[in-house]
Amino acid sequence: MKKLLMKEFRLCMHPAALIMLGLSALVLIPNYPYAVSFFYMTLGIYFICLDGRENHDAAYTLTLPVSRKQAVQGRMLFACCLEAAQLLLCGAMVLLNRKLLGGAPNQAGMDANLAVIGQGLIVFGLFNLVFFPSWYRDINKVGGAFLKASAAVFLYIVVGVAATYALPFVRDGLDNGKPECFTARAIYTAAALAFFMAATAFACRLSESRFEKQDLTL
Amino acid sequence: MAANEFPLTVKGLTKIYPSFRLDGVSFDLRPGAVTGFIGRNGAGKTTTLNSLLGFVRPDGGEALFWGMDMEKQADAIKKRIGFVSAGMTYYTRKKIRTITEVTKSFYPGWSDETYRRYMQRFGLEESKTPAALSNGMKIKYALALALSHGAELLILDEPTSGLDPVSREELTEIFLSLRDEGKTILFSTHITADLEKCADRILYIRAGRLAADSAMDDFAGAYRIAAFDGEAPAEMKNAALGICRTRKGGTALVKKEDAAAIHADWQIPTLDEIMTHLDREEAENA
Numbered sequence: 001m002k003k004l005l006m007k008e009f010r011l012c013m014h015p016a017a018l019i020m021l022g023l024s025a026l027v028l029i030p031n032y033p034y035a036v037s038f039f040y041m042t043l044g045i046y047f048i049c050l051d052g053r054e055n056h057d058a059a060y061t062l063t064l065p066v067s068r069k070q071a072v073q074g075r076m077l078f079a080c081c082l083e084a085a086q087l088l089l090c091g092a093m094v095l096l097n098r099k100l101l102g103g104a105p106n107q108a109g110m111d112a113n114l115a116v117i118g119q120g121l122i123v124f125g126l127f128n129l130v131f132f133p134s135w136y137r138d139i140n141k142v143g144g145a146f147l148k149a150s151a152a153v154f155l156y157i158v159v160g161v162a163a164t165y166a167l168p169f170v171r172d173g174l175d176n177g178k179p180e181c182f183t184a185r186a187i188y189t190a191a192a193l194a195f196f197m198a199a200t201a202f203a204c205r206l207s208e209s210r211f212e213k214q215d216l217t218l
Numbered sequence: 219m220a221a222n223e224f225p226l227t228v229k230g231l232t233k234i235y236p237s238f239r240l241d242g243v244s245f246d247l248r249p250g251a252v253t254g255f256i257g258r259n260g261a262g263k264t265t266t267l268n269s270l271l272g273f274v275r276p277d278g279g280e281a282l283f284w285g286m287d288m289e290k291q292a293d294a295i296k297k298r299i300g301f302v303s304a305g306m307t308y309y310t311r312k313k314i315r316t317i318t319e320v321t322k323s324f325y326p327g328w329s330d331e332t333y334r335r336y337m338q339r340f341g342l343e344e345s346k347t348p349a350a351l352s353n354g355m356k357i358k359y360a361l362a363l364a365l366s367h368g369a370e371l372l373i374l375d376e377p378t379s380g381l382d383p384v385s386r387e388e389l390t391e392i393f394l395s396l397r398d399e400g401k402t403i404l405f406s407t408h409i410t411a412d413l414e415k416c417a418d419r420i421l422y423i424r425a426g427r428l429a430a431d432s433a434m435d436d437f438a439g440a441y442r443i444a445a446f447d448g449e450a451p452a453e454m455k456n457a458a459l460g461i462c463r464t465r466k467g468g469t470a471l472v473k474k475e476d477a478a479a480i481h482a483d484w485q486i487p488t489l490d491e492i493m494t495h496l497d498r499e500e501a502e503n504a
Contacts, residue, residue: 010320216274
């Protein structure tokens with residue numbers, strides 16, 4: 001798997017994905033829906049898959065001594081590495097936001113706090129769950145898979161922003177910087193991490209099974 | 219010869235699409251031979267190769283590489299084969315050096331010395347990208363990669379299509395020298411002139427079915443061709459496997475044993491002539 005991951009980083013990395021990592025800095029903007037920052041990385045992953053199609057990445061990978069299952073695992077692990085990098089960067093930006101803006105309330109969604117990372121985990125979990133199984137049904141139809149995944153992600157982002165006004169647990173328990181609410185935010189983020197892991201593992205199994213059956217038009 | 223001594227044994231390979239059927243294709247590849255795989259566009263050459271390599275899932279039959287099944291022993295097989303396709307260029311904007319470094323990491327048997335030797339022989343530079351290479355050079359680079367990981371069987375899908383005559387000649391020379399080194403080559407093409415120069419055996423596929431599997435000389439020697447002016451004589455017309463019209467009259471292809479009874483200037487046909495006559499007849503009968 002290490003070799004496949006190296007192959008992904010060296011041959012499949014698209015510059016857009018690295019630029020999207022830089023957009024973690026959006027968390028420094030006052031009154032911005034911070035969950036949107038994570039959407040940009042999903043766009044980066046989409047570019048990687050699109051570029052892979054143009055460069056016959058699947059054909060190259062399958063001529064190497066690796067199985068189809070391993071090819072799927074390699075790509076999804078690569079995506080998870082990029083997602084983890086963005087979560088870490090956003091975490092650093094949350095700390096910087098609190099230092100620079102003094103934890104000023106965010107009128108456009110969740111305040112800059114630990115729960116933003118929880119939102120990121122849910123965005124990435126949803127994206128992985130919808131995008132990869134859909135894409136591995138037909139690797140030439142990357143645009144359709146991305147549209148479906150983006151619809152799911154944006155629905156969650158809209159509901160997430162609305163919840164900071166409408167849902168008491170989110171409004172009073174998560175959407176603030178109060179130290180006494182840290183436990184609630186930590187539990188929320190831990191639950192989001194569990195969702196991310198379960199959704200990604202399920203997506204991986206489903207993608208493997210779909211890719212196994214697929215006739216590749218190369 | 220035992221089954222596991224053949225680089226490739228294909229038995230009853232079948233793939234069904236809504237508008238096309240690859241129908242029970244069976245053949246063996248002899249070690250150290252160049253086997254030409256011919257057929258018109260859409261006859262099933264690429265479907266066969268894609269099924270062998272596992273890109274498409276066959277609906278029936280099996281393909282055994284040295285007696286091993288691709289489904290169960292893909293790792294061991296892929297280390298011993300190389301696939302080269304004219305229509306497929308990987309990572310066009312990456313440096314050749316990077317592609318090589320990644321590729322070699324997957325092959326424990328990779329030889330840097332062999333790689334350098336072929337890169338030098340083919341005049342390839344590692345600092346270039348595939349996008350900067352001509353089509354012929356791309357094929358040579360793919361060959362260099364395959365040979366450096368110790369591929370014993372090279373599967374080439376239309377490697378000479380789109381190349382100028384000089385590059386095609388150069389590549390067929392390379393294939394012959396690889397055969398002399400003991401490599402087995404399966405060479406799919408519709409440019410049959412290339413095979414006249416280098417193929418030892420011919421597999422001929424028509425409408426998804428293997429129509430011939432024989433030694434090159436036997437394949438061409440089994441037919442005779444003659445030209446006629448105006449209308450074809452009746453006995454020629456009756457015996458003809460296919461007739462192609464020309465400006466003055468036409469040419470008829472018959473079986474060698476039928477030619478003796480018909481008075482005409484019979485010649486041994488080229489692969490191109492066999493294919494065009496047989497496929498024309500089939501298209502007309504369809």
